[in-house]
Amino acid sequence: MSGLAVGDVVAEREAHLTRASLLAYANASGDQNPIHQDDEVAAAVGLPGVIAHGMLTMGLAVQPVVDWVAAIGGGARIAEYGVRFTRMVVVDAETGADVRVVAKVGALDAEAGTARIDLAVTSGDETVLGKAQVTVSGLDAGAALPARPAERV
């Protein structure tokens, strides 16, 4: 495990969400709660607008780490992923919403062959996921850990 130190950025990404994104996630996940699709329902339950599924934000936020793990190859894989949902992402019908992810090395354990990647996930100036941590396992002692990939979405 070489090439990276705690605090290094391994990936970053910006994603744009629209109402179509929410519909696609509802269909893919089976979560058809109308607060993620219908302005009137969202307002009726006291929300500031239609909000993204927390699980959509969680699913999006880990994708830069999925790409990073694929770049490492070998037996590297995501073994654990957890988040706290700290703030809702309101998705405007016209302008949508932007979610930004910065993935940094939180901890390295060469003996166990694991890395903890910490995600900073924001929309506007607000943090939307708290304590978002991914554990990558199966890192060989000799694995070269790539820094942030050139490719961005």
Added chain:
Amino acid sequence: MPVNPDLQGRVYPPTAPLLVTAARIAEFAAAVGASDPAAPIAPPTFAIVVQQAALDALLADPDAGFEIRDVVHGEQRFALARPIVPGDELTGTMSVTGIRTLGANAMVTAETRIADASGETVATATSMLLVGGGS
């Protein structure tokens, strides 16, 4: 809205088996913005599809004392024993592992063990739900 304290430790019947197909993975991967939706392993949060079915059973339980409109998703965690791949047939068995009452609100933790057709654990999905005071 009080959560029934007897829910603690309750285990729900397994969900109907979900046959994982490449198309199902690709649809989910595209929806979460994967760079390569055609990759033959499911995104890390795919297990939520099985867990959702398990949670629906809890939310439909008249004995639980709360409904979906009272619930906010507080935390989510996945422990992945191996990647989920096409051909997997997954069932989820959910148990309520924790209830903490905080005034009029409660925190309910539900853990779903997701197993393949041979009974091996593929993933464990843990949700913490915040159940509101019914204002």
